[in-house]
Amino acid sequence: MYEPIRTKSVHSTTAADAARIPHRSREEELDIQLAGHLAALLAVTDELGLTEAGDAIARQVARLRGGLPPVRHAGLSRAGAPALHDRAHALAGRALVVAASRADTAAAILAAERMDAHTAALTAL
Template sequence: MYEPIRTKSVHTMADPSDHPHRSREEELDIQLAGHLSALLAVTDELELTGPAERIAAQVARLRGTPPVRHAAHSRADARALHRRAHALAGRALVVAASRADTSAVVLAAGRMDAHAAVLNGPRRVGAH
């Protein structure tokens, strides 16, 4: 009465060897390099040469090749760029901490502090 099924079910699991898999560490490396690359773009936009070179070195270490850098500037508001850089450094810090990458943690935390200092402006003595 019913025709037998002659094709593979769409519900069967694919053979794990059919596609490449990355380890958790490789995935975290990719994420960290991505966050640092985005931070590098904003840092270049802010024309912060020293910090940009340190970020580029970390990206090169993670990817095994120097990052591609864009020379054009959007002339975006500096405060907005500092807020964006602070957020990106925070994301990089979380990933770097989860993979126990001390050099990237120190770099990301330092960039967060630097951008926060710019955003908060000079502190008055005795202000809380």
């Protein structure tokens, strides 16, 4: 009544291929995302000339990257101080959200401190 299938199905599962594809856990993905936000914050912090704050951020980025220190250079955007503080505040906020979702107390405290510092700097300008 039915004819047997004689060819390989085009709808076959990829279970055999799944073992060859590298997968990351949620924690690893959050580590990568948090390190990225902090690295962006570090770039703006370095541009503002805040060396001590930049060193603290660099330590957190290195910790998240397994000890690999971030590359630091003075790639200047030629933006004014208010724009840089505003951008740094937003980046610190993003880092705070990710740090809170991964329960990283050290990074969350650092991000909150940087948010406070940039808010204070914006009100002083």
